[in-house]
Amino acid sequence: QSIRKKLIQAFSESKGEFLSGQALADIAGCSRTAIWKHIEELRKEGFVLEAVRKKGYRIVNTPDIVTENKIRLGLQTSTLGQVIHYEESVPSTQKIAHDLAGNGAVEGTLVIADEQTAGRGRLMREWHSSLGNGVWMSLILKPHLPPQKAPQFTLITAVAVVQAIEEVTELQPQIKWPNDILINGKKVTGILTELQAESDKINSIIIGIGMNVNHSIEHFPDDIQSIATSLAIEQGAQLSRAEVVQTILERMESLYTLYMKEGFTPIKLLWESYAVSIGKRIRARTINGTIEGTALGITADGVLKIEDQEGIVHQIYSADIEVNI
Ligand code: BTX
Structure with missing residues (x-):
């Protein structure tokens, strides 16, 4: 696993340039045969690696994966x-x-x-x-x-x-x-x-x-x-x-x-x-009921402030919000 990490790191830094098998082996601290095996594993995962004699390896394409x-x-x-x-x-x-x-x-x-x-x-x-x-x-x-x-x-x-x-x-x-x-x-x-x-x-x-x-x-x-x-x-x-x-x-x-x-x-x-809601009329459904008013902003703690029709400012800790009501 740590060989693989070093290999990926080396390819990240080479930015598409070739890396020789020997250079990769030195960086990863393993044999060239071990490098070759890891290259094959990457290919199986979908990475497209080019191998050129005397130059080495480079990654030419990667699939849309999140491995x-x-x-x-x-x-x-x-x-x-x-x-x-x-x-x-x-x-x-x-x-x-x-x-x-x-x-x-x-x-x-x-x-x-x-x-x-x-x-x-x-x-x-x-x-x-x-x-x-x-x-x-x-x-x-x-x-x-x-x-x-x-x-x-x-x-x-x-x-x-x-x-x-x-x-x-x-x-x-x-x-x-x-x-x-x-x-x-x-x-x-x-x-x-x-x-x-x-x-x-x-x-x-x-x-x-x-x-x-x-x-x-x-x-x-x-x-x-x-x-x-x-x-x-x-x-x-x-x-x-x-x-x-x-x-x-x-x-x-x-x-x-x-x-x-x-x-x-x-x-x-x-x-x-x-933020989409600041300054707009919103409706906040909380577990304790629904509050309608103007969203003033958030407090220093990230709590939402809503001013209702009577001018009372409510602090909302958790709710579902509807904007532009
Ligand atoms: P939320 O409760 O604010 O939103 C859930 C609501 O969003 C659902 O009831 C539905 O109406 C709608 N919804 C469901 N799926 C989608 C979707 N793919 N795109 C848009 N709207 C959708 C939001 O909760 C927080 C979601 C966190 C999801 C991540 S994914 C990785 C991690 N694992 C996991 O199980 N949850 C989190």
């Missing part, structure tokens, strides 16, 4: 995604990440799958996660913070996702508080932040991100076709899912670093610049 090797190839982070668990099909990456987090997984561990058969949203709602066209991932973070800070991670993640979409497409996504990313008013990504904590400290935050990437409209079940969209539908072109994942991890790492250094204020400003 550990594919995500590692070209990933520019120091912590997030440095450990990757890939599975083709799982009930929910969230469940696997919870188990790993409870068993000593390191910070930044990524769980990713090609398909989820029981993907879930908030309040045990279903998250549709069809095979091979989305990004279904869970990220484990271990910040030294009290549990009350956890909801802020939904907002940090939302900013990271928006920035990543802006980087890989020409689209302009917006955030609907607290956890939806919309493009042209339709949902392209959902975020689910869960916690393993003691009363005074977080052990692990498990951030689930479900992003529709290469779906066409028929890939969605009938009941969400009018509310869901994908990057490909909006952009009019297919994207590399692995590149989307890498970009999310890179954006997330810089925002997380910024947050741990300077607190929530800089994130709040970024978040508000992308």
Whole structure:
């Protein structure tokens, strides 16, 4: 496994130039025969490697897969995604990440799958996660913070996702508080932040991100076709899912670093610049009832403030939001 990691690292750095079998063997600390075996494994996974006598190997093409090797190839982070668990099909990456987090997984561990058969949203709602066209991932973070800070991670993640979409497409996504990313008013990504904590400290935050990437409209079940969209539908072109994942991890790492250094204020400003609801009339359905009014913004803790007709300001910790009522 560590030979494979070194091999992928070497190919990442060579940026399409040839690497000789001997150079690869030296870098990975193994024989040329072992290198050849790993090259064959990569080919089986779908990587197209060119081998030229006296020059060596280079990667000329990679398929749209989200395997550990594919995500590692070209990933520019120091912590997030440095450990990757890939599975083709799982009930929910969230469940696997919870188990790993409870068993000593390191910070930044990524769980990713090609398909989820029981993907879930908030309040045990279903998250549709069809095979091979989305990004279904869970990220484990271990910040030294009290549990009350956890909801802020939904907002940090939302900013990271928006920035990543802006980087890989020409689209302009917006955030609907607290956890939806919309493009042209339709949902392209959902975020689910869960916690393993003691009363005074977080052990692990498990951030689930479900992003529709290469779906066409028929890939969605009938009941969400009018509310869901994908990057490909909006952009009019297919994207590399692995590149989307890498970009999310890179954006997330810089925002997380910024947050741990300077607190929530800089994130709040970024978040508000992308928010769809601020200043608009909205309806918030909470477990304690429905509140209508004008969305004023979020507090320093990431809580939504709504001013109702009587001028009373409500603080909303969790709700479903309708905008433009
Ligand atoms: P949510 O509760 O805000 O949204 C769930 C609602 O979104 C559903 O009731 C449905 O109306 C709609 N929906 C379901 N699937 C899709 C879809 N593919 N695209 C657009 N809308 C949809 C949002 O919850 C949080 C979702 C997190 C999903 C990730 S995927 C990786 C990780 N594993 C897992 O099981 N969940 C997370």
